[in-house]
Amino acid sequence: MPEPVELARATWPTVPERALVLVPVGSTEQHGPHLPFHTDSTIAEAVARRVARQLPYQGVVLAPTFAYGASGEHAGFPGTLSIGHEALHAVLVETVRSLSLWAGRVVLLNGHGGNVTTLDAACAQLRYEGHDVAWLGCAPPGGDAHAGRTETSVMLHLAPGDVRLSEAAPGDTRPLTELLPHLMTHGVCGVSPNGVLGDPTGATAEEGRALVEAMVSHAVRLVTAGRADPRGRLVTAVPQGAA
DSSP: OOOOEEGGGOOGGGSOTTEEEEEEEOOBOOBTBTBOTTHHHHHHHHHHHHHHHHSOOSOEEEOOOBOOBOOGGGTTSTTOBBOHHHHHHHHHHHHHHHHTTTEEEEEEEEOOGGGHHHHHHHHHHHHHTTOOEEEEEOOOTTOOSBSSHHHHHHHHHHOGGGOOGGGOOOOOOSOHHHHHHHHHHHOGGGTOTTSOBSOOTTOOHHHHHHHHHHHHHHHHHHHHHOOBOTTOBBOSSOOTTOO
């Protein structure tokens, strides 16, 4: 398969006509005492890069990663940088409008759960405007919520030098469905003083490799099929009657 074009390192004559552009979307936010602030961005970029290499298309472009997202729920921890939903919405809309001047199709690959509401709204608006854009999440099914075993294993595979495994400790291990009302009211620091939602102990790089491979395989299937629901989420099947 042809190597994708890395937009940040390319020159304009090397950009393919009507390219499929993959845009990783992450965050800069706390991930407990053991994972770096770039965790979500690193995961989104790694998945996007691997997806770009596996797609059976000519003319795939990997765009630079958005490193800032809507991370207000982590505002109680020093170092978190959040631009909020309104600013993220504007950035995504204007980015896709700009890409659409030369790209044929745009897929956003999201690594941060706090961006989901904004991605839904932005992609729905852009699709209404006639842009060929969709998005998908970079999270394995059944994973814990934040900085637990799932993300820790993935980061041990992708960026082991940035993982402080000796500092890893359980946080609030309740399911996200149970935690969500408290998170909406009190933020992450209100339910987990160390910033972890889950239990990172027992994480391994081998488990992380398998998780990344599963995320990439799933994403390749979604991008190749190209089916999106009305919010622009890539899905395995569009519900009957959905536009």
